[in-house]
Amino acid sequence: MPRKVLHKVNESAVIDIARLGVLTMIKVAGPVLLTGLVVGLTVSLFQTLTHLQEMTLTFVPKILAVFVSLLIFLPFMIQTLIDFFEMITDRIIALG
Structure with missing residues (x-):
C-alpha cells in the first residue's frame, strides 16, 4: 500500500536543494583548499629548483x-x- 504524503515535495525541489548544498560546500571549502594548493605548488617548485x-x-x-x-x-x-541554513529553514517553514 502506498504511504500517504502530507506535503508533496517534487523532485526538482530536492535536486535544487542538493545543488545549492554542493555549491555552498564549494564556496566554503574553496578558498582554504586553493590556498593549500598554491602554497604546495610554490614549495614544490622551490624544491625542484634548489x-x-x-x-x-x-x-x-x-x-x-x-x-x-x-x-x-x-x-x-x-x-x-x-x-x-536560513534558506533551508525558510523552505522548511514554507512546507508547514
Missing part, C-alpha cells in the same frame, strides 16, 4: 598557510553557511 628534498618543507608552509587562510576567510565562510 634540489632540496626535505619532507617537512612541504607540510609546514601548507599548514601555516591553511591556518592563516582560515583566519582570513572565516567570516565569509560563516556568513555563507548562515545564509544557506
